[in-house]
Amino acid sequence: MYLTPQEDALHPFGYTQIIGVFHADVVNTADGNSKPQSMEFLWVRRYRLDSSYRGGFKRKRYHRIEFIPQSDPDAFRFLNPDEVIQGAHLIPAFASGRTTELLSGESIGRLPRDGLEADED
Template identity: 50%
Template structure:
C-alpha cells in the first residue's frame, strides 16, 4: 500500500488540508491526478529539526534515517486525560517533485514536497503515568494489522526527537510486525521491544 498511501498524503498536502492524524482516503482517479515527476522519490540521510529548549534557547536535532530515530509531534486528540504528544519512528526521509494535474487544482505548478515515512507508536491505555505517580508514559508500536501502523508525515510537524527506553520487563516480540527482516527495523534486528517508556 506504499504508493496509494503516499499519494493520499501528497494529495492532502496539495489540497492544503490540515493534518488530523488520519490519512484522507481518495478514489483511484483522484490519486491519479498526483503526478510524481519521473516516478521518482529521493531519499535523504539526515533530518534536522530546529526547536526551542526548556530554558528558551534555540537548538537542533540531527537525526539519521538509518538509525531509525524516534520523533514526537503534537497530538490531534482532545479531551480529558489525553496525552499531548504522538510518537513515531522514522523509517525514511524523502522528497518528491509533484504536480497536481486536476481540473480543479488551484496550483498546477511543479512543487517539491518533503515527507517522512514513519512507523507509529500508540499509548498504552492501561498504564498510569505522571509525576504524581512517578511513572513515565508507556508506548508501543501499533500492530501491523492496523491500517494506521505506518504512514507519512510532513517534517514541519515534528517538534523534536525523543528518547525512548525499552521496557525490558516486557521483553521482545514478533507479534507487532511478523516479518523478521523488515526495513522498519534497524539492521540486524529481527523483532521489536514490546513497549517503551518515554523519557521526559
C-alpha cells in the same frame, strides 16, 4: 513527537519512529498548477500509549509507549516534518521482553537494532 489532532483527547502528543526521510518534486493537478513543487515528508511507524502502565505528571513517571500492530491501519503513516515538535531518545523496557507479533516476518518497517533478531521488536 508531534501534536495529535484535537479529536484524540486521550493524550496531546503522538510518538513515532522515523523509518525514512523523503524529498520529492510533485505536481498538484487538483489546484490547476502544472509546475512541480518540492515536498519533504517522513515515513514513520507509530507508537501508542501502553494502557497497562500508569504514567504522567500525577504519577511522576513517564508514559510507556508501544508499537502499534501492523493489522491496525494507523500503524504507519506519512508525516510532514513541520509537524515534528521534538526528537527524543527512548529507553527500551528490556524487562518487557521481545516480540515477533507486531510485524509479520522481516519488514522494511522495522529498523535493525543491536541484540534483536531480524524479525523482533
